[in-house]
Amino acid sequence: MKQDLAFRRDGTATANVRIAVDASLLAMAKDANSKWCSSEKLLSLRGITGTAELTTERGDEVCSISFSGKTDDLVAALSNANVGGDKRQGVQLNQVGENYEFVVNFPSLKPTGKYADDPMAQGLQTLILAKMSGRHIAWTVTAPRIIETSGTISDDGRTASYSRPLASALSSDQPTTFRAVFSLEPPGMFEQLLNWFG
Numbered sequence: 001m002k003q004d005l006a007f008r009r010d011g012t013a014t015a016n017v018r019i020a021v022d023a024s025l026l027a028m029a030k031d032a033n034s035k036w037c038s039s040e041k042l043l044s045l046r047g048i049t050g051t052a053e054l055t056t057e058r059g060d061e062v063c064s065i066s067f068s069g070k071t072d073d074l075v076a077a078l079s080n081a082n083v084g085g086d087k088r089q090g091v092q093l094n095q096v097g098e099n100y101e102f103v104v105n106f107p108s109l110k111p112t113g114k115y116a117d118d119p120m121a122q123g124l125q126t127l128i129l130a131k132m133s134g135r136h137i138a139w140t141v142t143a144p145r146i147i148e149t150s151g152t153i154s155d156d157g158r159t160a161s162y163s164r165p166l167a168s169a170l171s172s173d174q175p176t177t178f179r180a181v182f183s184l185e186p187p188g189m190f191e192q193l194l195n196w197f198g
Helices: 024-028 071-079 119-129 166-170 189-197
Strands: 001-008 012-022 050-057 060-070 090-097 099-106 136-142 146-147 157-164 174-184
Touching: 001 099, 012 024, 012 071, 024 060, 050 189, 060 071, 071 090, 136 166, 136 174, 146 157, 157 166, 157 174
Parallel strands: 001 136
Antiparallel strands: 001 012, 012 060, 050 060, 090 099, 099 174, 136 157, 146 174
16 A cells, blocks of 8 residues: 655645555455455545546556645645544554644554453454555655655655555554645745755
8 A cells, every 4th residue: 555645835735545455355355346446435525636446456456546625625634534534553544733634544553452362363364464465555746845744755845755565564453644734835944944954
């Protein structure tokens, strides 16, 4: 899974999401069908347009979703949408003062509670993790200025990025979290000088 978001100074934003799932693993899912690659909920919101396309590549079903709109419309859509369901897990975009905060909490598949010692749950996790070998989750946020991030900031200070092997994320005891705080205003001259000599 790879999500690339770009926020511009003029208040517009675009996002591209690509999710590749092993077709045999998807076929095992109870409700697996083409609806898993849907952007209807997001694209039905005011001011947001885009497309969703499902293709097949080398044994994977690949969902590619692109959408765009005003940053404020995306904030309204994602701040309470809890894409992924649980407020502690999923994608959120919030306005914090004059800045914006993008947060992703990607869930773990490690069996917990009554399933922690269940051989069937552990076997299912082993099967899923084997299918995830060599795959990654990754996010990038590009904006006029990245203020802080839990990932890596590019040399020009405009892109925050994060990547982790998917199997590692799914077998972790905690959700995988990526956070980026950004501004739609580029750094001032003094900040640019500090960056050059810092």
